[in-house]
Amino acid sequence: MDARNGIGGSLTGLDLRAEIDRLRKERNAVILAHYYQKPELQDLADFVGDSLDLSRKAAETDADVIAFCGVRFMAETAKILSPEKIVVLPDMNAGCSLEDSCPPDQFAAFRAQHPDHIALTYINCSVEVKALSDIIVTSSSAEKILSQIPKDQPIIFGPDKHLGGYINRKMDRDMLLWPGVCIVHEAFSETELLKLKAQHPDAPVAAHPECPPHVIDHADYVGSTSGILAYAQSMDADTLIVATEPHIIHQMEKAVPHKTFIGAPGADGNCNCNICPYMALNTMEKLYLALRDLEPRIEIEEGMRLKARKSLDRMLAMASATVGMGDLGPVKIGSAD
Ligand code: 13P
Ligand code: SF4
Numbered sequence: 001m002d003a004r005n006g007i008g009g010s011l012t013g014l015d016l017r018a019e020i021d022r023l024r025k026e027r028n029a030v031i032l033a034h035y036y037q038k039p040e041l042q043d044l045a046d047f048v049g050d051s052l053d054l055s056r057k058a059a060e061t062d063a064d065v066i067a068f069c070g071v072r073f074m075a076e077t078a079k080i081l082s083p084e085k086i087v088v089l090p091d092m093n094a095g096c097s098l099e100d101s102c103p104p105d106q107f108a109a110f111r112a113q114h115p116d117h118i119a120l121t122y123i124n125c126s127v128e129v130k131a132l133s134d135i136i137v138t139s140s141s142a143e144k145i146l147s148q149i150p151k152d153q154p155i156i157f158g159p160d161k162h163l164g165g166y167i168n169r170k171m172d173r174d175m176l177l178w179p180g181v182c183i184v185h186e187a188f189s190e191t192e193l194l195k196l197k198a199q200h201p202d203a204p205v206a207a208h209p210e211c212p213p214h215v216i217d218h219a220d221y222v223g224s225t226s227g228i229l230a231y232a233q234s235m236d237a238d239t240l241i242v243a244t245e246p247h248i249i250h251q252m253e254k255a256v257p258h259k260t261f262i263g264a265p266g267a268d269g270n271c272n273c274n275i276c277p278y279m280a281l282n283t284m285e286k287l288y289l290a291l292r293d294l295e296p297r298i299e300i301e302e303g304m305r306l307k308a309r310k311s312l313d314r315m316l317a318m319a320s321a322t323v324g325m326g327d328l329g330p331v332k333i334g335s336a337d
Contacts, residue, residue, distance in 0.1 A: 016284045023291035029065035035225045035248040036279040041069045050226040051123050052138040058082050071096050071278045076127050079298040080308050090286035092296040094278045096124050101180030102159035104128035117154040131307035139209050140224035141319035166209045184276045185210035192265035206231050207243035245276050
């Protein structure tokens with residue numbers, strides 16, 4: 001058996017946790033993990049966070065190696081921001097349906113059809129699409145960033161039509177939406193959610209903005225993974241219905257063990273269909289091998305990296321500062337080139 005596909009012969013009997021700890025020290029590596037990772041990966045990570053927090057950590061770390069327990073666009077973002085580091089992703093097949101829904105050539109053609117629009121783009125996309133974009137956003141920074149863009153500026157928002165639609169409604173904007181969806185959040189069932197709410201009438205619902213409107217409409221709180229986690233800690237209720245990828249419940253149970261968290265169901269009445277199949281590809285075995293071999297490694301052609309970096313730098317500046325677009329330089333179509 002190929003050791004990268006599971007517990008191969010050479011890994012049998014290894015204390016993977018101890019080996020990962022040894023290699024992390026030897027390599028001067030930092031292990032970053034997203035909230036959707038398996039609990040054992042979250043528990044050994046040096047830092048667990050949402051897409052924005054993880055980008056910030058990748059930009060500021062002084063480690064020589066970043067081992068990214070997340071999906072490929074997240075590891076690529078780390079490489080774009082920290083090109084001098086070795087960035088490894090335990091499984092290079094850990095993609096994202098939103099990225100898949102937005103091929104760069106089609107996105108470029110769409111932009112060309114709308115020359116007066118700027119492209120505000122969700123971080124869940126390829127390096128090429130980032131390079132074709134003016135400003136990147138995450139779910140936790142999108143509203144703050146949009147509030148710094150004048151209302152009369154036409155905007156293309158991609159690739160998540162549900163996140164874009166949610167922000168359009170909330171902020172009374174009219175962004176042109178790329179028709180991509182997250183297959184994980186798309187799978188929640190309104191009918192099953194209403195049945196669950198009837199069983200737990202006092203439990204609020206927290207939803208990620210990647211959910212479709214028929215789920216968002218039943219939510220008491222809508223926000224990024226870190227926002228949902230904070231809501232779980234601050235809410236008065238004892239029970240929360242969680243409409244996002246269920247592995248985040250691990251952090252909620254650690255933070256507030258006396259409360260109860262229930263994953264919102266899919267059409268089959270349970271929440272297993274809402275496990276992200278891409279995030280699930282990363283395992284302890286593959287992380288061990290990635291640290292041992294420093295493979296699979298993220299590599300990005302330098303010209304492409306620099307173009308993508310511009311739109312990510314604008315995100316980092318606009319997400320944390322009180323500056324407006326004028327302070328960040330002109331954002332016009334073609335500025336990504
Ligand atoms: P967050 O930025 O909220 O962590 O979202 C990342 C993601 O991929 C959600 O599906
Ligand atoms: Fe992509 Fe959805 Fe998985 Fe997030 S949960 S990585 S948006 S497929």
